[in-house]
Amino acid sequence: MRKLNLLFIFIVLLSLGACRSDPDTAAEITIDNSVKTGKVTGKVMSQNATKPIGGASIFTFDDKYKIYYTTSDADGNFTLEAPVGNHTIHIQTGNGSNFRTEISANVKNNETLNLETNQTKLNQVAKIAYVKGTYDKIEDIIQTLGYTATEITNNDLANLTTVAQYDIIFLNCGSRNNYSSNPTLYSVIDTNLATFVANGGSIYASDWDVAYLVGGTTNTTNCSLAGGFVPDTKLCSKNIGNVGPVGATVNNAGLTTALGFNTLSIDYDLGAWQKITNYDPAYWEVLVKETSSNDALMIRTNHFTATGVPTTPIGNAPTTTFTTVCITLPGNIQISISVPQVLVPYLVALGATVGACSGSASSGYIYYTTFHNHATGNIGNAGGILQYVILNL
Template identity: 80%
Template sequence: MKNFNLLLIFIILLSFGSCRSDSEIPAEITIDNTIKTGKLTGKVMSQNGTKPIGGASVFTFDEKYKIYYTTSDADGNFTLEAPAGNQRIHIQTGDGSNFRTQIAATVKNNETVNLNADQTKLNQVAKIAYVKGTYDKIEDIIQTLGYNATEITNADLANINTIAQYDIIFLNCGSRNYSVNQSLYPAIDANLAVFVANGGSIYASDWDVSYLVGGTDNTSNCSLAGGFVPDTKLCSKNTGTSGIVAATVNNAGLSTALGFNTVNIDFDLSSWQKITNYDPAYWEVLVKETSSNNALMIRTNHFTATGIPSTPIGNAPNSTFTTVCITLPGNIQISISVPTITVPYLVALGATVGPCSGSTNSGYIYYTSFHNHASGNIGNAGVILQYVILNL
């Protein structure tokens, strides 16, 4: 009888299970791993809102620190695909250490949100100085973009405590000349070496190649006394003649930022510095003569020297940002500045601390054989000088 009762209970339980409807059977749980994204569009403009800026980096990160990245075109326009939600958007030029903007934006899933012009202005975070020249006024272009620069003198260049306040120094053509107390030059050369080796950036034009390789108003021979760049790295001679020189933009990033790859440069002076020899492993050629391939615009961030003291330069000691190198799909490497607190997470994903190329601590040296004229006339080459300013 006991066995019969157990059998009856089993049959009853089985009948209950067979009466359950399909709707009562638990469904298989599906997890949606698709990241919801939307788009942000905008126009990168200079700080005063008057000039569009091409070649600017625009990016953000998702919660796992994956980067979403794009660049502005020659007219400053960009479209960034980003994760849906509240995001921190970064806009930068160069490696972001001198010019950058951060904005908060809400990205809507599968929608496009337009950022207004006030949000996408590129801000100056660098402290900028310039030395007044005779044939060149780069400060005019800086001011046209809405940025600020402080005039300093050669006597200031001879004082490391003075120039260490700045992140960028512009050396206008003709500022290093025979009327300057030449006893200052050894201190100037030594200080510029300290400045660049510790992350400061400089731009010199035409005759002011003498700050780099020695000499004064102009250099007519290689290996002159003075300067701080090794003589084996660069030679420039004062052999250029006046006239229009057809030039080619030799750097893809610069060409994209400008929107053109050929330009006629007006050399309005009777003579100018021709780059006659340079170390291609040390210098990158950005613009060259079309007919002869002679370099007209070069840059490097490979400067190193022994015995140079570690000296805090500009904003770097107080910055909450760090320069890192990130590799994008297609093995494209970009140097950007990110909040320092994010660095460990980005390194865990493969980023490296420091720029993607050059020496870790070196700032940039830009040199152009051309410049804006004393009258301000430079034609299309003016936008090349804007690029120089914003990418130091």
């Protein structure tokens, strides 16, 4: 009988032990893994707070380095869902290497934090230069946004040390002058521009200044002319355009978001403008095209490569603490952004890759518009396109 009582007590004790939970196990079971969030709203503005900036990237990260991302609409407005806590809100255009702003924000659960316009102004990080032209003044548009650019000359372009000081160079239509009197000078310029872009510098050329890209004197009259640095197989442009308005369609989603429209009329107010007659679609992205003919009117590439080009630090590259990475968002949408270097290993561990999402690893951008950019000229809706070009180089 005693043995039976002892057995009974032993079974009872076992059953009590089985009902008792391990404290750590219980904590894991009851943890709520959902992330508490709030909203951050604001209006992205140019540096002088006079122009709203559409199509800007706004993002932050939680403590596990998950990205929270949105874009500004054509009026610059945005609403970002962000994790609760103290976080850095990033505002960028392009891949963030040339224009970006960082804001410290305390996000509270289920509350909306409204950022002031003095916080959401898009800052210039890039060192910008321009070559004065005969027909264009992109520098005027740069200045209307509150940004600064330094005037340089063709003699400066022939000095690689000078060129390498800048992140972006704007080539105004008509600046490639006096070619015939000094072809050696332009040969050096072409080599320097190739080095500049191959090492991450970005270039914008307008109308006749396509000659810097593909050769020719003040403009291009045929394919495969002497000079330039973009391979002849990639682009041909001839000055055969006619005076008058051209119906155009915006062919890029990011540009459409920034503008708030996807059709416009571009007034070609000067005769013999450069008409793109042939381009490599694998090399160039068409941003704006003629509606009726589908001819390219505005193109860009970051696929430039060149053999034998020296490795040269460009612009802010030697001192920057930011790195460009490619992150894939839900829906398999890829974005190129610049983040503090300290974040890179953690983002890579989550699947990000170092460098832009597309293009050659070290190439900067080349933008080319067949239309003009004079701020006081008859550019109409194209003005918004040119602002986009400036901020996305």
